[in-house]
Amino acid sequence: MPNITVDGQELEVEKGRTILQALDDAGLLMNGVDVPHYCWHPKLPIDGSCRLCQVEVEGIPKLQIACNTPVQDGMVVHTTTDRVRAAREGVMELLLVNHPLDCPICDQAGECKLQDYAFEYGISASRTREPRRALKKSVDLGPTILFDQERCILCRRCVRFCREIPGTGELGVFNRGDHSVIETFPGTELDNPYSMNVADICPVGALTTKDFRFKIRVWFLEDVPGVCTGCSNGCNVYLGVANNKVYRYVPRRNDQVNDTWLCDAGRMSYKKIGAEDRLRGPLVRDDDGVLRDATLESAVAVAAERLRRLVDAKGAGVVAVVASAHATDQDLAMLRRLVDAVGIDTVGVALIVGEGDALLIKPEKAANAAGARARGFGDLGPVLERLRGGGVEALLCLGHDLLHESLLGGAGPLEGLDSVVVLDTHRSELERVADVVLPARHAAEKHGTLTNHAGLAQHVQPAVEPAFQAWSEGELLARLGAALELDGFDGSFDPLAEGDA
């Protein structure tokens, strides 16, 4: 392992790494050792084109670009000398010659590397008198991304991303010199399952997502760490929150899980949190057969009374339980306790399985299938068989994935049941057959863990507080267990203490 010294600090680094990679590996890059950079990105091939990362290396007369200079044992690097600073100022002046300076209307303002480095290394007045380049301000690159040609600094991160990560290669640099522009190849558009990542990696406001454009100034957003619930990969995200509303997901780097990427479908799944079709309070079916608003206490009491009556009369064998792979490990642990306390055998997890790929997207379209399986909620086949074939008279159902065409295919087979109790985040056809509906919290609204496909339990925490009535499934089940007068249930649920079951 070579040893190098950066600004007087000794580092043991991995052989074959560049200076910038070595700093990134040590967690020092822009976190103690500031080497500004545009074209370099930790998860993309090296380009070496922007020249902003120049540093002084003892024994080498010319400044070296840190992103493409391999470390050597005994290397002594300086990142804060006058020569280095002058080089950075020169690069910044060049980049700003043609930049439109439309920060007041740019979505990137507040998280823009051109702003940040101009503040740090820019000069306060321009030495040019020539007019700036006038280019197209809003090029539609495809379904998700708009491109402002004037703001582009030609770092080519977006080009390398499309070529190397999804492997679709839709973007290229066309023309030469100061006529160079980023464009899609003729007859193509930027349209791949990971297209929106180009907006994250564009260091300036040249590439913006249509979804987030002009929604809010980013300095009003609080970045709350969370986990995408779109599939069992469990990609790490920051939820951008303001005014108790989630405005976006952006990737949170985790080299074990998602590097620095998100798929577009998962990224857009933030919309489910504040969706119009969220369940907004408990519902109980009245004597006229109409679902009506109810208090939590009365709804839980009705659910418990219906289940207790059936179990007392016919035994726990007539009750089926469908777990949700969207619930947290702690919610599922509480469900397991309730199922065992009543003695219910007909249990399984409703899980939608779709397409996956070799990058991030997993076939299981829920975040906690592994957590459900670990708590004994396995294949739904036997539950479906009994629901279709008879023998079940009551159903306790978490979520509505059960209705998916690959599982029950709709609520029809549930019509003849004596009692259906539903715990769910969103409205669904289950309301047609439900006797009691209890509104549940989304993973962005509660504490807990979600276990991804690789068995990694990842924490979630409340990023927003629902503006309506909703409880975690664990709390609803704890109250139901208490109303059923089950041993060990006192109605309380602590997601931080519940742990594994």
Ligand code: SF4
């Ligand atoms: S659009 Fe952004 S990421 Fe692409 S080359 Fe220009 S500045 Fe770089």
Ligand code: SF4
């Ligand atoms: S790959 Fe899965 S977990 Fe990752 S962003 Fe997409 S849907 Fe979410």
Ligand code: FES
């Ligand atoms: S970051 Fe090194 S040349 Fe661009």
